[in-house]
Amino acid sequence: MTSAAPRKAVLYRMVMPSHVCPYGLKSKWQLERHGYEVEDHWLRTRHETDAFMAEHVVKTTPQTFIGGERIGGNDDLTRFFGGHIPAKDETSYRPVVAVFAMTLLMAMAASTAAYGTPLTGRAAAWFVSLSMCVLAILKLQDVARFSTMFLNYDLLARRWVPYAYLYPFGEALAGVLMTADALPWLSIPVALVIGGIGAVSVFKAVYLDKRELKCACVGGSSNVPLGFVSLTENLFMVGMALWMLLR
Template identity: 75%
Template sequence: MAKNAKRATLYRMVMPEHVCPFGRKAKHLLERRGYKVDDRWLTTRAETDAFKAEHGVATTPQTFIDGTRIGGYDDLRRFFGAALPAKDATSYRPVIALFAMTALMALAASKAAFGTPLTLQALAWFGAFSMCALALLKLQDVERFSTMFLNYDLLAQRWVPYATLYPFIEGGAGVLMAARLLPWLSIPLALLAGGVGAVSVVKAVYIDRRALKCACVGGTSNVPLGAVSLLENLMMVAMAVWMLLRPMGGM
């Protein structure tokens, strides 16, 4: 059907104060698939409400092909064969994107500083930049992060304020390590946060067999607690050990 149909009718909100972004996406998707779009604008709230009532729908945009209502933007994507994840489905995409970006940042910094991206300093920067980026995600909603963190972190469960302090500790240690400043402060902070965190994850996931969400990328992720959080904590420990073993001028 999708291959043979060349015309589609799209109803979307286009008002002076609001143009529906999903309507724009639906129109672009249809045109990309080779459809000539009969683009019908709903220009007032009353007109939009009347359209919804007439067709028995709760949202716009709405697409019709060969007289059959396909539905909204997500329905249109499914019509063209896209697989849409469930709302609460596990996704490692935020974590992959974060580490990919911090790796590129580290390589770029090494290239700018030393003329080549492939240096040991790039590896160290990757660890430090990752700590900073992970802390940034937590700092977007510290309250929500701390609530998730209290589910498994052993130190936070004994001293609740630590759950709120953790993002600042992680981010502060990352900044100091990236600049190689105040190692007497950054190294203990990273060892504390990373060491306690690693033990906490191992206990919660691999000993107690608890199924929890990871707070490592903030309080809104659907990443299960386990390998990702363990990697984050071991990275902090590795950075601290690196700082202890490398002389100040040796990088």
Template identity: 70%
Template sequence: MSKMENVGASLARRAVLYRMVMADHVCPWGLKSLHLLKSKGYEVDDRHLTSREAIDAFKARHGVETTPQTFINGERIGGHDDLKRFFGGKIRAPGETTYVPVVVLFALTALAALALSTSQFGTPFTARAAEWFIGLSMVVLALLKLQDVEKFSAMFLNYDLLSRRWVPYASLYPFLEAGAGVLMLSDRLTWLSAPVALFIGVEGAVSVFKAVYIDKRELKCACVGGSSNVPLGFVSLTENLMMVAMAIWMGQMLV
């Protein structure tokens, strides 16, 4: 490669980044942009905006509303999301549906159950591990709902049949799910936890099946809380059927 080509390649890998770095606040998206540029092999001219006046003047000069802002070869790329898109990354649109929360949740509860089984029995694959998986999943799902019961109940009322007849059930549901899950994990009061899990599981499964597969409604699932973008369907149906299966299994253990 010639000297001129080396200079051209060097210039092509240079970026100017303007980001907020004040005494009481360092913009996290500026740090993310800086890291992204360096990870892509760019030499970064990191320019700090250290006062509100400097930030406002920069925004006015470039006609932008936010910082950070990245420039590559004199062309403004934009903020962190724009920079990520520039490098071929995907940015999820506001309100876009995703199964990521439930995949992560069930993966972690499964790993936790396998770890507990290994600790207690020396092997991850036991019947108790399956029980722990369902119990842990119920507790974590309830925890997400209980973070904002009002939001959850409002979303739940969109499709739950019993809640529409008796509105307080929408707020009571996560407490019942949490209680049943904790009792299942403790292997105590099965005579109470099994019927509760069976009731809320069957009622929930019927509600979801009617809303999605009979009425053909496109709704957001309340299964991971009221701010969820998970579509109502097989995830919520699976949650309810898991509770039904666990309740039947534990009921048989009592006989």
């Protein structure tokens, strides 16, 4: 019994001394992963690349051909194999899931190192405080962009614009101090203020005013929809502050 002949694909991609196209590498990997034998053509100069694009009336490389039919670039190839390419303004909770999953694992790792078990009350507290730290890092990457998005819904920032710039620093300060269990006289009121105002602002914008906005919780360039996740972030801060106050 003879085995089936391998499926074949033709790939044109830029491989130059100073630049190897990452999308070309991805396309080659996708094709091989799906069982295709790749006829790999390298476009070694800018002149070769421009000539290829002019010949095939395309604006980008790489370009994949299967069975004589042009599939297109790497995104087109992903769609060809049934994958999803997000639209430009498509919302997603993936950034928040990534943050909370990692901070949970970090908290459990710290608890294991300190107490020999990942499941402790301290791990729960670290999960909240480390989440605050990581979310603050994302905001601090571009405070100006964060502040612009934040001003869409935060009640205090709309009345006093500098608060939109100070918020990430306050969240970072409270998160670091709560992780260290230090200076509770400072961390508790900071977390209560920014978390309380944030929770009220999100609740009003989403559940009372019914506005569809993007959340600034993971920075000013995120496509996370404003709603339950942002409300949870702020309630976590308030809950952590109250727990530290009452313990």
